[in-house]
Amino acid sequence: xxxxxxxxxxxxxxxxxxxxxxxxxxxxxxxxxxxxxxxxxxxxxxxxxxxxxxxxxxxxxxxxxxxxxxxxxxxxxxxxxxxxxxxxxxxxxxxxxxxxxxxxxxxxxxxxxxxxxxxxxxxxxxxxxxxxxxxxxxxxxxxxxxxxxxxxxxxxxxxxxxxxxxxxxxxxxxxxxxxxxxxxxxxxxxxxxxxxxxxxxxxxxxxxxxxxxxxxxxxxxxxxxxxxxxxxxxxxxxxxxxxxxxxxxxxxxxxxxxxxxxxxxxxxxxxxxxxxxxxxxxxxxxxxxxxxxxxxxxxxxxxxxxxxxxxxxxxxxxxxxxxxxxxxxxxxxxxxxxxxxxxxxxxxxxxxxxxxxxxxxxxxxxxxxxxxxxxxxxxxxxxxxxxxxxxxxxxxxxxxxxxxxxxxxxxxxxxxxxxxxxxxxxxxxxxxxxxxxxxxxxxxxxxxxxxxxxxxxxxxxxxxxxxxxxxxxxxxxxxxxxxxxxxxxxxxxxxxxxxxxxxx
Ligand code: 4AD
Ligand code: MG
Numbered sequence: 001x002x003x004x005x006x007x008x009x010x011x012x013x014x015x016x017x018x019x020x021x022x023x024x025x026x027x028x029x030x031x032x033x034x035x036x037x038x039x040x041x042x043x044x045x046x047x048x049x050x051x052x053x054x055x056x057x058x059x060x061x062x063x064x065x066x067x068x069x070x071x072x073x074x075x076x077x078x079x080x081x082x083x084x085x086x087x088x089x090x091x092x093x094x095x096x097x098x099x100x101x102x103x104x105x106x107x108x109x110x111x112x113x114x115x116x117x118x119x120x121x122x123x124x125x126x127x128x129x130x131x132x133x134x135x136x137x138x139x140x141x142x143x144x145x146x147x148x149x150x151x152x153x154x155x156x157x158x159x160x161x162x163x164x165x166x167x168x169x170x171x172x173x174x175x176x177x178x179x180x181x182x183x184x185x186x187x188x189x190x191x192x193x194x195x196x197x198x199x200x201x202x203x204x205x206x207x208x209x210x211x212x213x214x215x216x217x218x219x220x221x222x223x224x225x226x227x228x229x230x231x232x233x234x235x236x237x238x239x240x241x242x243x244x245x246x247x248x249x250x251x252x253x254x255x256x257x258x259x260x261x262x263x264x265x266x267x268x269x270x271x272x273x274x275x276x277x278x279x280x281x282x283x284x285x286x287x288x289x290x291x292x293x294x295x296x297x298x299x300x301x302x303x304x305x306x307x308x309x310x311x312x313x314x315x316x317x318x319x320x321x322x323x324x325x326x327x328x329x330x331x332x333x334x335x336x337x338x339x340x341x342x343x344x345x346x347x348x349x350x351x352x353x354x355x356x357x358x359x360x361x362x363x364x365x366x367x368x369x370x371x372x373x374x375x376x377x378x379x380x381x382x383x384x385x386x387x388x389x390x391x392x393x394x395x396x397x398x399x400x401x402x403x404x405x406x407x408x409x410x411x412x413x414x415x416x417x418x419x420x421x422x423x424x425x426x427x428x429x430x431x432x433x434x435x436x437x438x439x440x441x442x443x444x445x446x447x448x449x450x451x452x453x454x455x456x457x458x459x460x461x462x463x464x465x466x467x468x469x470x471x472x473x474x475x476x477x478x479x480x481x482x483x484x485x486x487x488x489x490x491x492x493x494x495x496x497x498x499x500x501x502x503x504x
Contacts, residue, residue, distance in 0.1 A: 028052045028098070030073030038103070038113060045105045049115060051078060052123070054154060055095045057136060060088060067091055067117075069099070074163075075156055075297055079114040087120055094132025096124040138314035141491050149495065149503045160301055161492050164294060164484045165476075169240065171288040172261060175281050181236040181263065186226035188242060191215060191454055194222045196402050199245040201256075215454070219244035222473055225404070225458055227264040228434060231469055232461050238263040240476060248499045251376075252320075252488045253425060253478060257497040261479075264471035271416045272343075274431050274470045275392050278420060279341050281474075282390075286335045286483065295331055298484055299324045322424070322485035330423065330482060333389030343392040344382075346370075346414065352386060353378050373400045379419075379426030390428075394418045403448040404441075406433040406470075416470070422482055431472025438462035 053069035302324035309315035405415035417432035
């Protein structure tokens with residue numbers, strides 16, 4: 001019996017290993033991998049290469065032709081040179097191609113390598129009667145979003161944001177992994193409105209008028225309540241999950257579907273602990289991205305856009321541009337200084353705003369009122385003008401915040417919470433300690449008018465071995481906008497959804 005199964009296993013193992021290696025080796029290296037190989041000396045002048053890419057532009061002369069191609073693996077364009085013009089005869093922008101050629105060193109300072117193309121196979125052509133719509137000429141992001149929602153990833157501006165999302169996710173994973181957190185996967189469909197702000201989308205079945213799940217179900221506005229359950233078994237957890245809010249907000253920082261990075265920390269009993277984790281997380285993301293050259297890429301792209309605007313007048317409206325200098329200032333305020341980010345109580349923040357208003361240093365459209373919370377313009381002024389960098393505003397009045405937040409010690413009427421505000425944007429992160437006492441939690445739930453039965457599971461967590469805990473939620477697209485100098489949040493997500501817009 002043993003011998004038979006051993007015999008059976010052997011060919012299987014061989015088969016798996018050959019599948020694995022042949023799959024990888026059969027893929028053509030990306031342009032980014034080619035440049036890495038050149039840098040590390042694995043590929044040299046005169047060696048044969050194969051490239052899969054899209055044609056960005058073609059320039060044909062009598063005896064020579066050039067094409068610039070890109071494959072999305074980085075922002076870099078690769079120049080192809082055709083000494084036989086005939087090979088390039090059918091090439092047009094937008095086509096996908098497979099090119100065989102020879103790597104050649106150039107004397108060009110910024111593009112030191114090109115490929116002398118020896119053969120080109122068109123993988124995907126473009127119709128002659130309908131040329132590729134993305135040409136070198138500038139197109140506004142709004143136009144791309146509206147008319148070419150699926151094609152816009154071939155523009156450098158949008159692809160850069162998508163690559164930044166990916167790199168940022170890796171940095172986030174590394175931070176949490178290094179600090180003892182587990183990544184968890186809470187549900188998207190939920191039976192409770194976590195924030196209690198009435199901004200939920202209801203989930204219904206097209207096929208039936210009865211509630212599919214037996215009771216009302218919503219798309220999650222935040223996975224926090226489920227993270228609180230998970231943290232009671234795993235001690236430190238995090239997730240990056242879609243969140244949905246039916247806010248009729250059309251601003252450059254609101255989406256109806258966005259991604260929220262959330263973490264929950266068990267046995268945390270002070271707000272300072274949570275704020276320190278947020279600060280370390282963002283610092284570590286920015287530091288890693290900078291070390292890996294991502295900041296340089298963003299700045300180079302911005303400078304190129306600035307130059308284009310200067311020389312041709314083409315570009316986004318100035319009011320919708322975050323300049324390269326501004327991006328550098330943002331990163332400097334995040335990681336340029338050792339000092340801890342400023343922490344300010346809500347009471348003090350209101351005092352500072354009122355004083356600024358009274359002395360004429362600042363004028364606001366929305367008057368400062370401690371009972372109303374901070375308006376976006378107040379947040380931006382506090383971070384952008386007053387602090388000139390990130391600032392935590394802590395301990396808001398209980399009446400302004402959701403039911404689950406831990407009250408500050410009496411006689412205070414505030415809760416143990418914070419918002420992290422950053423220049424130009426305002427709120428980037430919201431977090432708090434959570435009420436962990438079952439009786440107090442039950443009474444605030446009753447006061448808030450939430451159905452106790454529907455949230456019994458959440459109360460249960462406080463019944464057996466409850467622990468002090470807290471956590472936070474960070475708007476992932478807002479972080480991408482802040483780091484990437486992206487003005488409009490709709491550019492920071494692949495398929496943006498907002499009120500009256502769910503394009504494809
Ligand atoms: O401040 P919020 O509402 O906090 C919560 O939902 C908590 N339950 C999170 C937690 O403690 N686990 O949302 C967190 C962050 C905000 O600071 C903001 O950056 C982002 O989510 N956000 C949005 N981003 C884009 N579009 C929207 N409509 C957003 N609403 C919130
Ligand atoms: Mg908030």
